[in-house]
Amino acid sequence: MIRIAVQSKGRLSDDTMNLLAESDIKINAKRRTLLVQSSNFPIEILYLRDDDIPQRVATGVADIGIVGENEYCERCPEAEIVKRLGFSKCRLSLAIPKGENYDGLHWFDGKKIATSYPNILDKYLLENNIKDAEIHIITGSVEISPGIGLADAIFDIVSSGSTLVSNNLVEVETVMKSEALLIANKNLDNEKKAILEQLLFRFEAVRNAIDKKYVRMNVPKASMDEIIKVLPGLKSPTVIPLADKNWCSLHTVLDEKCFWEIIGKLKALGAQGILVTPIEKMIL
Numbered sequence: 001m002i003r004i005a006v007q008s009k010g011r012l013s014d015d016t017m018n019l020l021a022e023s024d025i026k027i028n029a030k031r032r033t034l035l036v037q038s039s040n041f042p043i044e045i046l047y048l049r050d051d052d053i054p055q056r057v058a059t060g061v062a063d064i065g066i067v068g069e070n071e072y073c074e075r076c077p078e079a080e081i082v083k084r085l086g087f088s089k090c091r092l093s094l095a096i097p098k099g100e101n102y103d104g105l106h107w108f109d110g111k112k113i114a115t116s117y118p119n120i121l122d123k124y125l126l127e128n129n130i131k132d133a134e135i136h137i138i139t140g141s142v143e144i145s146p147g148i149g150l151a152d153a154i155f156d157i158v159s160s161g162s163t164l165v166s167n168n169l170v171e172v173e174t175v176m177k178s179e180a181l182l183i184a185n186k187n188l189d190n191e192k193k194a195i196l197e198q199l200l201f202r203f204e205a206v207r208n209a210i211d212k213k214y215v216r217m218n219v220p221k222a223s224m225d226e227i228i229k230v231l232p233g234l235k236s237p238t239v240i241p242l243a244d245k246n247w248c249s250l251h252t253v254l255d256e257k258c259f260w261e262i263i264g265k266l267k268a269l270g271a272q273g274i275l276v277t278p279i280e281k282m283i284l
Contacts, residue, residue, distance in 0.1 A: 005065035008047040023202035069178040085180040094173040114145035115155035208282040211256040217274040
C-alpha cells in the first residue's frame, strides 16, 4: 500500500482526481474523509492543504504527493521530483496597479510587495539586485492588497489573468512557470517503489493519449506510398487488405494539432471513409 497526498480542493485537486479516475483507480468521491482507500489499487488518498503536501511527503506522513511546482519551490522540502505531470499550469508573476509608469524591475526598489510566496520572491529580487523592496507576507486574497493600501504591488499565481483585471492590476514580470509535480519521499521501500512504478505506467498511458486520435480510412493502393509519407504515425501505419484488391484499409494515430491539415492531404490523395476515434489510453 502506498499513500498519496493530494490537494483537498481547488483546480489542482480536480485535475488530480481526474487523472486517477482516467488511470482506472477507483476512489469513493462521496466519502471525502481525511484518508480514503482505493477499491481496486493499493493506494490511499490523503487530503491536505496544498502548502502542507511537500513537507508531509518529505517527513514520510505520505509516501508520494501531487503538488504545484510553486508550492514545492516555496517550501524547499527534502522530497524528490519523480515526474512533471503537465497539468494545472500557471505562473508566478509580479503585478502592479494599472496606470503606474513601469520601466523595469528597479521600479520595485523601496516598494511593498504582498505575497504568499516570500522565499521565491526574495530569491528573485536578490538575483536581480533589488535590495530595498519590502516583502509583506499574506495568506489569502493577495490581489486586494494594493487596493486597500496594504502594498504597492503583489507577487502571486496567475492563470487567466482575470483576477488581476478585476482588481485593476497589470502583470509586469513573470518570475516562474508552474505545473503539477509528482513528488516522493526519498526513503521508499522496494514494495512502495514497485507500486509507484505501476502508478507511473498508468499515468503515462493516460498522458500519451492526450490530443491523439485513432484514424481509419480506405485508401487506393496506387496512392499508398504517397499517403504513408504524409502520416506522422508512431512507427508505421497498419495496412489491412480489403475485398477490392485495388484498395486497403489504413489505420494510424494522429496528433490533434496537425489533424485537419493531414486529413486534407489524405483526401486529396484519394483516401475515403475516414473514421476518427478518440483514444482513452496509449501504451508505447
